[in-house]
Amino acid sequence: MNLLDILYPKHCALCDRVVTGREYPVCFSCRNELKPIDGPRCMRCSKPIENETEEFCLDCKRHHFSYDSGFAVFLYSGKLKDSVLRFKYAGRQEYSGFYGQMMNLFASGQVKRWNPDVLMPVPVHRAKLAKRGYNQAQVLAETLGKMWNIPVDGKTLKRKKNTRAQKELDPKERKRNLREAFVLEGKINYHTVILIDDIYTTGSTVDVLAGLLKTNGVKKVCFLTLCIGKGF
Template identity: 30%
Template sequence: MNKFATLWHMFQHHLNPDCAFCGLPRMQGYPLCEPCHTDLPWLDVGGVPALPDCPTSISAFAYQAPISNLLLGIKFGKNLRELATLGTLTATGILPQLTQVPDALLPVPLHTARLHKRGFNQALELARPLAKHLGIPLLTHPVQRDKFTLPQTELDAEQRQHNLQQAFRIHAPLPYKHVAIFDDVITTGATTRELSGLLLANGVDSVEIWSCARTLKSTTIKHS
């Protein structure tokens, strides 16, 4: 999403006092009305099992409707009008769960071919409100995806891990000791696990995994 499109969306959002989901009056300074906010599949960090090889993982939502519908609509339908709303909601869910602030936030990179085709990196755009609120840098250049991989959604757990081997490369030194990796959806954790191993092998001492949503066999949903 370019800067003009972002500013135009913010301008329209400021003029529209209605809930982004149902059209009823929204809460002041927030994109949703109270009932829609309460009904979202918020995750309680205390009830979410840790990802393999990663003691700290935080997700705002369970991968359920309407969050799953929004993510799919944005990614494959290029419904960018909802991107800023979902970024705000993601920050709302993640920020209260933090016990410490990392030095930097790394959105999972897209391969340049996929980025050019899609036109934007969903993980990057969803991570922007978090980085802005926390006052930490977004890492968009030091780590890149050099290997063009098959879409993870088409593969099983074992294939996902093999698909991502050596997919990422660090192209510039990372002067950070504590980094949070951000992805839009975490399923098996294969993508973030590959990135985490790369960071730890290149001087980063501590890695956390953050995401907008996470698929879980059994979820603990909290209502605000």
């Protein structure tokens, strides 16, 4: 163990145990458990689907989303779920290195096919930003942008108000609430945008942002997230 490891201990990106050497960024036991999504997936949002004769998941059948397509590497469950919560709320920005590696390994082909002009992180409200100190989606987007040499625009999309907890609202109110929450500040001139976030759940945020970008001239909007919730 060297001095830096003692002063700034590194953590396993999944279980948060202090690790060194070859156990970084993920310890050996966590490595064995880590499984990206495989098997049949929704053609639009990439959620795993049970019945492989189906093209789309139930969500995507029910709603017409404004985005074109999306991709996620892992299911939002188990250790990864705890990991993402620490990444978001407990200052573990360092996990982005590992997340980026995984997204590179499993999603770089898809990203090449999308051929984006820019990556845009899903914005958080500045009150949240002040509390957490960083926007986890921005951290992730910067990691990916550096890796893939794609510009990152984390300034133009803004979340202007803290939305009420979406859980309390019915779907219609939810959408309105969200639509009012985001604005585009300044002019953009992008053909293809990839929205970056840590997790995709119902898709409503990505959907609203895609709609906003498209009314401002963007032709294609995709999303890339580390994890995705299970289909409904």
